[in-house]
Amino acid sequence: MPEGSDVTVFSTTWCGHCVRLKRQMTDSGIRFVEVDIEEQEHFGDQIAAKTGGFRTVPTVRIGERLLVNPSITQVKAALAA
Numbered sequence: 001m002p003e004g005s006d007v008t009v010f011s012t013t014w015c016g017h018c019v020r021l022k023r024q025m026t027d028s029g030i031r032f033v034e035v036d037i038e039e040q041e042h043f044g045d046q047i048a049a050k051t052g053g054f055r056t057v058p059t060v061r062i063g064e065r066l067l068v069n070p071s072i073t074q075v076k077a078a079l080a081a
Contacts, residue, residue, distance in 0.1 A: 007032040007079070008061040010047055017069065018058040024072040030079065032060075 009025070009032050011018035025032055037044035037055060044055045051059070051068055060067040062078045070078075 006063055007075075008035060009033070010035050010037050010043055010059040010061070011057045012036060012038050015057045021058050021060075021070070021072060021075070025075060028072065028076065030075065 007025075007030060009018070009022055011022065011034060013036060022032075022034065035043050037047065037057065047059050047066070048055050050066055054068075056068050058069060060070055060075055060078075062075070065078060067074055067078055
């Protein structure tokens with residue numbers, strides 16, 4: 001997984017849910033690194049390995065925890081934990 005941030009958003013350019021979540025995170029002041037899994041396919045493979053074979057986006061990594069298609073409320077709760 002990418003280094004340098006505690007929060008990583010794995011997404012694609014065509015994913016409307018990704019666009020919305022990234023905007024909500026930015027509006028909430030949550031800093032994150034974005035990884036397009038179509039440009040960096042090995043990250044998509046890693047997500048699939050951890051989620052039962054699915055390359056679902058958005059997937060958010062917070063520390064070692066993966067949140068698959070989370071809401072902004074779920075992201076905030078994970079960060080507060």
